[in-house]
Amino acid sequence: MATRAVLFDLGNTLVGYYTSAQFPGVLRQCLRECTEALGLPEDSARHRDTYDRALLLNREQPDYAVRPLTERLEQLFGVVDSPDALVAAFLKPIFSMARLEPHAISVLETLRATGIKTAIVSNTPWGSPAEAWREELRRHRLLDKVDATVFCMDVGRRKPHRAPFERALSLVGVGPAEALFVGDDPRWDVVGAQGAGLQPVLLDPSSRDGVADHLTIRDLRDVIALVHTMGGAV
Numbered sequence: 001m002a003t004r005a006v007l008f009d010l011g012n013t014l015v016g017y018y019t020s021a022q023f024p025g026v027l028r029q030c031l032r033e034c035t036e037a038l039g040l041p042e043d044s045a046r047h048r049d050t051y052d053r054a055l056l057l058n059r060e061q062p063d064y065a066v067r068p069l070t071e072r073l074e075q076l077f078g079v080v081d082s083p084d085a086l087v088a089a090f091l092k093p094i095f096s097m098a099r100l101e102p103h104a105i106s107v108l109e110t111l112r113a114t115g116i117k118t119a120i121v122s123n124t125p126w127g128s129p130a131e132a133w134r135e136e137l138r139r140h141r142l143l144d145k146v147d148a149t150v151f152c153m154d155v156g157r158r159k160p161h162r163a164p165f166e167r168a169l170s171l172v173g174v175g176p177a178e179a180l181f182v183g184d185d186p187r188w189d190v191v192g193a194q195g196a197g198l199q200p201v202l203l204d205p206s207s208r209d210g211v212a213d214h215l216t217i218r219d220l221r222d223v224i225a226l227v228h229t230m231g232g233a234v
Helices: 020-037 044-057 069-077 083-096 104-113 130-139 162-172 186-195 222-229
Strands: 005-008 117-122 148-151 179-183 199-203 215-217
Touching: 005 162, 020 044, 020 069, 020 083, 044 069, 069 083, 083 130, 104 117, 104 222, 117 162, 130 148, 148 162, 162 186, 179 186, 179 222, 186 199, 215 222
Parallel strands: 005 117, 005 179, 117 148, 179 199, 199 215
Antiparallel strands: none
């Protein structure tokens, strides 16, 4: 069946942020920004305690239900007068790390110009708000380059749960057998896409050969040729 839509992960697919190995350090900085936003004095013992408690909140639910960032921050810092400001403080270090993939915009424009529907389907760090991430897409000029955006907070479930994929397919009006999903993570992206009936495409710059149960590309631009070979409009 011809490809009519290509759905993309966001982090480390269209925009680079941090690796899983880097996350502990990023989390420390996010918590430090929150402490500063609350006007709390510097206290290394409190930082250690907050970080240790944050690690306990870093575990996701077995059914992939989203645990909202606001709830986690309330558990760490108590009820605050300006929760939106605290959310912004938490996300500040993450957004500051952003590196737009050099070919992201041109790939999205090429696909849409030839009739292929596009969407972004992404989890958010610690269940951070979808609107904050739509603003992040706008900052990188990505929001108007796709036909739909679905974040885990929009549906209450994180990838690899099928709900985010199904919402995106519904928004672009395409069936799962007619869609590719491009992402960088074997578990969230490959397994998630397979579970929702899409053809997964793993973006792995270090890859040499394809894998039996999914396609692999080394460069985002390879999506264009892949869609062409699969009978898409490109």
